[in-house]
Amino acid sequence: MAHQYPQRINNHQLEEVSERHFRSHLPRNWTCDKPAQDYGVDLRVDLYDDQAATGLELLVQLKSSAESTDRQNETIRLATPTYNHLWDKLQVVMLVKYVERDDEAYWLLLSEVPEPAQEHDSFTIHIPKTNVLRNIDWNNIYDHVRNVTDEKLAARRRGRLQDERN
Template identity: 60%
Template sequence: MQPMKFPIRSESHQLEELSERFFLDHLPNNWAAEKPANDYGVDLRVDLFEGRHATGLELLVQLKASKKSTAGESEVVRLKVATYNLLWKKLQVDMLVKFVESEKEAYWLLFKDIPNPPQDQESFTVHIPKANRLSSAPWQKVQQYVRSVTDRKLAAMRVREIEKQ
């Protein structure tokens, strides 16, 4: 009698889940993250809180993962130009995170620090400094940056509304 066959969980799915778990484990305890139903470049949407109080601030996260580290002072990520464009056009602040399984660490970079990619290519290379360890991320500074960007964008929208009147 033949043994029953069952689906196999791929290494890429396991690695993806490990990267998500690592990211969630290193967020401030009072922040909330959720996975959007449709993934068009946003792997996690993070709501930022101050104490127990909601702020209305959001951070969008694109997660990448690899089994081994990149040699040198930075982690290398291949990012689709279309994904970059989509995230760049969003009103929220965006963060790129690469989890490295062999190091049990992840590295992060805000999209504002990623140079604009050539639009005639499908993908491009992003270098995330290894100094940007997620395990020691300056979450308070990230929140301050998210607040400043959000405030500027909302102010610009309010000016446009006033000008329309």
């Protein structure tokens, strides 16, 4: 009788291919880590300004499929609790959908996704195929992350000052 060995299922392979694809399109000076616990954050990207660390982070929710879902959009299902968790993060969140057949990924910032109805367990997000990851302007993403982070930190500081005065 032949020995049996563990099987590496297609979903695990596809997950790894999608992660490799995403990492290969990042600026070379940015770092990308996979959190030990996945509660909606598949990858954490540290943004650098040339060689200098900035403290800025981009969180990534990475989905993948073997086939494309539409001609003009890629769709992903996201759990409503996951959306709520990601929405409350200080960091900017990017949704990325990798399509194996096309060897292409598409992206959308979570801030561009309408809030889902809270009575639904999950909802569908449409990512325009014009948002091709290989064509992304990472300088625009850097500026967006910087602006959003600065605004959120300023709001938190204002809230703390107000609390201290009361």
